[in-house]
Amino acid sequence: MKYRVTALLLCCAVAATAQKDGGGITKKMLGDIQKEQRLEAADRALVNAIGANAIDNLAQNRQNAGAIDTHFSIETKKQSITDQQSSGRCWMFSGMNVLRSDFNRRTDSLVVEFSQAYLFFWDQLEKANLMLQGCIDNAQKPLDDQRVQFFFHSPIGDGGTFCGVADLAEKYGLVPREVMPESFSTDNTSKARQLVSSKLREYGLQLREMVSKGKKGTSLEKAKTRMLSQIYHMLQLTIGEPPQKFTYAFKNEKGKAAGEAREWTPQEFYQEVVGGPLNGTFVMVMNDPRRDYYKTYEVELDRHTYDGHNWKYVNLPMDDIEQMAIAALKDGRKLYSSYDVGKMLDRKRGYADTENFDYGSLFGTTFPMTKAERISTFDSGSTHAMTLTAVDLDANGRATKWKVENSWGASWGQQGCLIMTDRWLREYMFRLVVPNEYVPEKVMQAYQTAPVMVMPEDPLFQEDE
Numbered sequence: 001m002k003y004r005v006t007a008l009l010l011c012c013a014v015a016a017t018a019q020k021d022g023g024g025i026t027k028k029m030l031g032d033i034q035k036e037q038r039l040e041a042a043d044r045a046l047v048n049a050i051g052a053n054a055i056d057n058l059a060q061n062r063q064n065a066g067a068i069d070t071h072f073s074i075e076t077k078k079q080s081i082t083d084q085q086s087s088g089r090c091w092m093f094s095g096m097n098v099l100r101s102d103f104n105r106r107t108d109s110l111v112v113e114f115s116q117a118y119l120f121f122w123d124q125l126e127k128a129n130l131m132l133q134g135c136i137d138n139a140q141k142p143l144d145d146q147r148v149q150f151f152f153h154s155p156i157g158d159g160g161t162f163c164g165v166a167d168l169a170e171k172y173g174l175v176p177r178e179v180m181p182e183s184f185s186t187d188n189t190s191k192a193r194q195l196v197s198s199k200l201r202e203y204g205l206q207l208r209e210m211v212s213k214g215k216k217g218t219s220l221e222k223a224k225t226r227m228l229s230q231i232y233h234m235l236q237l238t239i240g241e242p243p244q245k246f247t248y249a250f251k252n253e254k255g256k257a258a259g260e261a262r263e264w265t266p267q268e269f270y271q272e273v274v275g276g277p278l279n280g281t282f283v284m285v286m287n288d289p290r291r292d293y294y295k296t297y298e299v300e301l302d303r304h305t306y307d308g309h310n311w312k313y314v315n316l317p318m319d320d321i322e323q324m325a326i327a328a329l330k331d332g333r334k335l336y337s338s339y340d341v342g343k344m345l346d347r348k349r350g351y352a353d354t355e356n357f358d359y360g361s362l363f364g365t366t367f368p369m370t371k372a373e374r375i376s377t378f379d380s381g382s383t384h385a386m387t388l389t390a391v392d393l394d395a396n397g398r399a400t401k402w403k404v405e406n407s408w409g410a411s412w413g414q415q416g417c418l419i420m421t422d423r424w425l426r427e428y429m430f431r432l433v434v435p436n437e438y439v440p441e442k443v444m445q446a447y448q449t450a451p452v453m454v455m456p457e458d459p460l461f462q463e464d465e
Helices: 002-018 027-035 041-052 055-059 090-107 116-137 146-153 162-172 190-212 217-238 266-273 318-330 359-363 371-376 422-428 441-447
Strands: 246-248 262-264 282-286 295-299 311-315 335-339 384-393 399-405 417-421 429-435 452-454
Touching: 041 055, 055 359, 090 116, 090 162, 090 266, 090 335, 090 384, 116 146, 116 162, 116 190, 116 217, 146 190, 162 266, 162 282, 190 217, 246 266, 262 266, 282 318, 282 441, 295 441, 311 441, 318 335, 318 384, 318 399, 318 422, 318 429, 399 422, 417 422, 422 429
Parallel strands: 282 311, 295 452
Antiparallel strands: 246 262, 282 429, 295 311, 335 384, 335 429, 384 399, 399 417
16 A cells, blocks of 8 residues: 555656646636637627537628529530548549540540449558558668558558559459449448558557568568458458459440440450550649649658559649649540548538638638648648539630539539639649640659659648548
């Protein structure tokens, strides 16, 4: 008992010495704060209103809540709307929307919907390998090292970028949606991801222990292969077994078979619908006002496969990005793009505008941060990928509004699409994937220079979900 009391007193003493003098909320400070709180009648009404209503409903700018102009001077061909359900696979849905649009444009009659479940299986297996190999590569570093923490913090996730679509489709091919349909665990990814992540963390510790005991080369490779076999089995049970061969006949826009059914491998099907490599055919551009424009940056370890491509982009002003987007849309090309979609979004109308809500008046303050300041402080960043499909130009050729195909189902927003004003897009758009033929020489030259390496912990370099 005497020992316990002594230990308790010691702990209290340590805790006391750990406290900092100054910097806390003192009684005087609290008094000063409370003196500033003068709830007038209007404020009390707001307390009652906010306590019983959604903030967005109260902050909605009624002057901006009228009918939405749905006319677009430049619009690509409509296609069916997809639904990612409760998953973070927007990057894959948007990327595949672009691929199937390009296929339809090239054939002028045939349509196809790709299986997200098929590519997601390989995405998860490849990310598992990336994590385990990362643990091997960094096994000599302490567990609290930033790079080691990077792998253990998020061993596997749903998010990604178009670079992942390119690497995975080139390596594993594609299959039609009806060949490998969605499962409960592809529509609702959180539980399976949690269990696979737990297993990967366990395996990561085991690999670090092996390295500490002098294991290397073949023994580590065999151990990793055995671990990936278990991950494969978990994915097989939750997502399904990826087909090695399948029989399929293409359909026209009326849903009728266009030709005889034949047997395909996923790689053969990819060659038929895509026509060749994706890598090397596009440039990813970014608007990040914190960094120098017309320079190329590469995000370390931001890739889907260990042997694939890091996410590399040219940083550009929004004027340049818009001109490339307009040129591609005029030519009928849909484009992969990403945004901070939750900001100033009227979900009921499927309409994004900087004037949708007046939060400042509701709370008696202002929200003046610039785009650069919002990025730097984690207040804004790319959260969702969508497929850019249309733009409306004024008499001077300047964009006034844009439209994207979303992946939240056909009943959401504007028949599954989102309309955004140009002023909103300039504030909350971040990435655009542009086919090479629409990239000006100045931008292409910048893209081909040696990139500046940046860290994946940067506020802006989170994967699209």
